[in-house]
Amino acid sequence: MRSKTPVSTTWVRLTCCGLEATVERLRVDRQLEEALTHGPDPLHLAVVFGLDPSTAIRYAAAARQLLQAMQEHPREK
Template sequence: RHRRATWPHTTNPHVLISDKTAHGTGPISQQFVTSRMNRTGCSVDRIRKDRILHEALAGGADPLHLSLVFGISHSTAARYSAVAEHLLADELDQTPQP
């Protein structure tokens, strides 16, 4: 939302942009990412793991899909799928019955 509000007409195809890259087509620098992440206490790796788990939850915990989309090994994809299945099962167990 912030990106769309700040740069509504940007042609930059990258997900992460800055004041310097918003009006071009180049990516932000590694230094920019590192400095911003250090301020928040979050890492790019943690965001990537979150995105993979989110995709597993949204996509029905399909390990083949995860492997293809994220370029991860079949064993890693299977672990994410198992976690997603566990979370989805817990969610179903906690859903109030009419």
């Protein structure tokens, strides 16, 4: 059984090398996904990710806009 320890910066760099997705893009995507899944609540985002309040407000606003656009233009099946 492997121990559950955080990955190193080197491991992340080598694993993501050459990929279009960067660690920063993955982080932002994860935060936006959380906002879309649990609702655009800046307080929730700030607590879960340790974000500065102004950053949490920006992510919540972006999620709100995406949710509104999805309601106005649902995908056709």
